[in-house]
Amino acid sequence: MPGKQGRVLIFFLTFLLALCLALLEGEETVFLSNEIxxxxxxxxxxxxxxxxxxxxxxxxxxxxxxxxxxxxxxxxRWETKIGAGGIPLEKKEFKEGTLQRRITYDVKGRIIREEExxxxxxxxxxxxxxxxxxxRGVTFKPLRVDSGSNDSGYxxxxxxxxxxxxxxxxRQYDSGATRITLASQSRGILQREIFRGAAxxxxxxxxxxxxxxxxxxxxxxxxxxxxxxxxxxxPTYHLERVESENLITxxxxxxxxxxxxxxxxxxxxxxxxxxxxxRYTYQDNRLIQKDLRTRGSRYRWEFRYSEDGRKIEExxxxxxxxxxxxxxxxxxxxxxxxxxxxxGTLVMRTYYQEDSEVLVExxxxxxxxRSVKKGSTR
Numbered sequence: 050m051p052g053k054q055g056r057v058l059i060f061f062l063t064f065l066l067a068l069c070l071a072l073l074e075g076e077e078t079v080f081l082s083n084e085i086x087x088x089x090x091x092x093x094x095x096x097x098x099x100x101x102x103x104x105x106x107x108x109x110x111x112x113x114x115x116x117x118x119x120x121x122x123x124x125x126r127w128e129t130k131i132g133a134g135g136i137p138l139e140k141k142e143f144k145e146g147t148l149q150r151r152i153t154y155d156v157k158g159r160i161i162r163e164e165e166x167x168x169x170x171x172x173x174x175x176x177x178x179x180x181x182x183x184x185r186g187v188t189f190k191p192l193r194v195d196s197g198s199n200d201s202g203y204x205x206x207x208x209x210x211x212x213x214x215x216x217x218x219x220r221q222y223d224s225g226a227t228r229i230t231l232a233s234q235s236r237g238i239l240q241r242e243i244f245r246g247a248a249x250x251x252x253x254x255x256x257x258x259x260x261x262x263x264x265x266x267x268x269x270x271x272x273x274x275x276x277x278x279x280x281x282x283x284p285t286y287h288l289e290r291v292e293s294e295n296l297i298t299x300x301x302x303x304x305x306x307x308x309x310x311x312x313x314x315x316x317x318x319x320x321x322x323x324x325x326x327x328r329y330t331y332q333d334n335r336l337i338q339k340d341l342r343t344r345g346s347r348y349r350w351e352f353r354y355s356e357d358g359r360k361i362e363e364x365x366x367x368x369x370x371x372x373x374x375x376x377x378x379x380x381x382x383x384x385x386x387x388x389x390x391x392x393g394t395l396v397m398r399t400y401y402q403e404d405s406e407v408l409v410e411x412x413x414x415x416x417x418x419r420s421v422k423k424g425s426t427r
Contacts, residue, residue, distance in 0.1 A: 076107045086116040086125055132156075155179075183209070186218075201226075217243075256280070260288070272296055284308055300324075309334065383407070 080088035082103035092102055101124075104115045116125040126143040136158040142150040148169050153162040163175040171192045178185040186206040202223045208216035208231070217231035226247050233241040238259045244251040250270070254263040258280075266274040276293040280286060291304045299320035305313050311331055317324040323344060330338040335358070341348040346368055353362040355378070365373040370393035376386045382402070389397045395415050400408040410420045 078105045078107075079103070080105065082116060086114065086127070183213075258286075281308070307331075 079092040080103040081090050081092050081099050082088060082101040084101060086101075086103055088103050088105070092099070098119050100119050102117050104117060106113045106115075111128065111130040113129075114127040115123050117123055124145065126146075128141040128143075130138040130140075132138045136156070137154050139154065140150075140152040141148060148166045150166065151164045152160055155161045159177070159179060161177050161179075163177075164171055165173040174190045174192060176188040176190075178187065184207055186204065188202070188204045190202045203220050205218060205220040208219055210216050214234055215232065217229065219230075220228040222228075227245075229243075229245050231243045232239055235257075238257065239255050241255070242251075242253045248269055250267040252263075252265040252267070253261055256262050260278070260280060262278050262280075264276040264278075265272055273296055274293065275296060276291065278288065279290040281289040285308055287308050287310060288306050290306070292301065294301045301318050303316045305315075307313050311329070311334065313329055315325075315327040317326070325341060325343045327342075328340045329336060330340075335352070335354055337352050337354075339350040349366040349369075351362075351364040351366075352360055355361050359377070361376075361378040363373075363375040363377070364371060371390050373390070374388040376388075377384075379386045379400075383400045384403055385401045387399045387401070388395060389399075395412045397412065398410040399406055400410075405423070407423050408420060411418045
């Protein structure tokens, strides 16, 4: 009979052997999941099989995650190789058994290459560049360009100031076209941004908080659209007004906001001439009325809600005469009932179950003329 120390040694060796076998075979954990493969919670044994489950297998050199449906068919799979210190070396993504994406990492765990596949054939590659700890850009190459396609590879360079602050992005396509975005910062807050493309350029300025105060779009060097933004500190800091103008058509749109960020008023003009105005009324942060005034007509929408916030009724008026009434919670078995009016008089009423019409009634002078059920000509 072995002594106490011998028994301890035998137990330790047995445990070590079992651990090694478990690692070689792969430790498996099953989670309740969703359609994108998120591990929501551990799946309890002897429970009804869920619509989606994620099976996680860990090995000494990596892990495999498999998303299965209720029937046990694999929908997606992610394979990860892990190196020393737990740093990923390579990741593969499969969909219904077919390779979709492969990502390669360097010894610091940074992505250096990304490949996209269709039918196990490479279609796109991204090569990421670094200088020391600084990210320098990416080179994109489409490996398969369809006939007549305008797809083009490009090399994108990240621009920095001499002090190492982000300056912008410069992209040059294989076709020779270029795109450049330049930004200036103050104490880490964006102050100015410029984008230049083949024909369109864009300019934006920001305040001391980093919020937009001015935007301008140019075409072939000429301004075509301009927007201005105003902010208020009363009672708290918030966006107060936005004004945008199409410099070609002369159409101007002005928006006013409440201190809680709700749109309260819209005004549209063209070359200084009034087009329309919309005013919004809220109660408990819910829209209860919208009023639209044009040069020739007035429209009004009224909304009513249940205690839990569901919209249960909507009314639409044209020049103070009711035009449409929608009941989202009718007393009968229908999901909603729409009543349409002409000159304030009921002309048609439509009954729905879910989103399908099941019954339409036609009226004249408020009197029912005929009713038509779905699939019926009566």
